[in-house]
Amino acid sequence: MDADDTQAPWSARRLLFTSAAAGSVAFVAGSLLYLSLLGSDSSAATLWSLLPAPAIWTALIAVVALAAARVRVDVAPAIAFALAPIASILTSVWEDGGALFMGDLVTTAILMGRTVGFTASAAVGIAVARGFARHLDHRVWFGTLSLVAILVAMVALFALPLQFLLVYFSLGGTTPQAPPEAGTRYVVTVTVGAAAVLVAIACAAVARRPALIWWAAVTVLLGLCVAAALPVPRDRFEQQPAPEPRPSWTYVPCYGEGRGCEGG
Incomplete structure (x- = not known):
């Protein structure tokens, strides 16, 4: 963190709540982008299923912001960032009834993916809040x-393997x-990741x-490796065999009779 963060005009509570709002929007937007790259419908039920993690994260931030007598401005971003993975784990426990602690590998893998995505979204929200607090610093x-943009590229990167598996x-x-x-989704995903x-x-x-x-x-190198290893369709980068040459108009079929056709 920069040394002049403590001179920002915003209070720590304002910075915390702005981080929560911006991070929640980043998580929902990134999740909807991920689902659209996979060809999933973004229905109201899907949107509703994305809200528990941001809600729990915001609630934890509110508890810290309101319970602490005084929170330093330079410590507020670290607090918000540390609470993000905790919120993701609590969301999994609330949704799956503690399946994480019962050896469910699929649930654990889903939790890890969401935790990484949600923590990255929290980092974006914190950066946005700091940008608002220091609006003159371009x-x-x-x-x-x-x-x-890196978060968008990572969304595209994580979508590529699942696109391949779904097919x-x-x-x-x-x-x-x-x-x-x-x-088409493969091409769009690679294009979005490269542009980001x-x-x-x-x-x-x-x-x-x-x-x-x-x-x-590092993100673009990983993306290139994944895109080359898991293309859709699978033979996208394979050299197609040359077509058989069509017979010349002077070609005369041989049926085993006449000159030049001995032995068929």
Whole structure:
């Protein structure tokens, strides 16, 4: 954190609640983007299922902000960030009845994915809140935009493996064929991820944040590896065999009779 964070005009409580609001919006928007890249419908029920984690996170922030006699402004972002994974775990316990602690590997994997996504969204919300608190510092704003773009790229990165599994995972002996819309979603996902990385690197360069540039570079390298290893359709990057040449118009079929046709 910068040394002048304590000189920001905002109070710690205002910074905490703004972080909660911005982080919640980032999580819901990122989740809807993820679901749309997978071809899922964004219904009201889907939107409602995304709200518990932001609600619990906001409630935890409210408890800390209201219960603590005094919270330092420079400590507020760390508090909000630390409460994000706790909120994700509490949400899983509330939704699944403690299945996490009963050896359910699928539930644990889902929890880990949501925790990573929600914590990243919380980081974006904190960065946005700091940007509002220091509205004259353009470097903070460009750093925030870079972080948002990296989050979008990570959403696309995590969508690629699941797109592949949704098409080709089969318990039978036959290999499913990828429908055209699956290939279109693959191209859209790769395009969204690549564009987001370019925006992230440009904004990070303006903000002079080498860490964000390295983060974006690692994200694009991982994305290229995943996109090349798990394409949809599976033979997207395979060289197609050359078509058989059509017979010349001077070609005369041989049926085993006449000159040049001995032996058939």
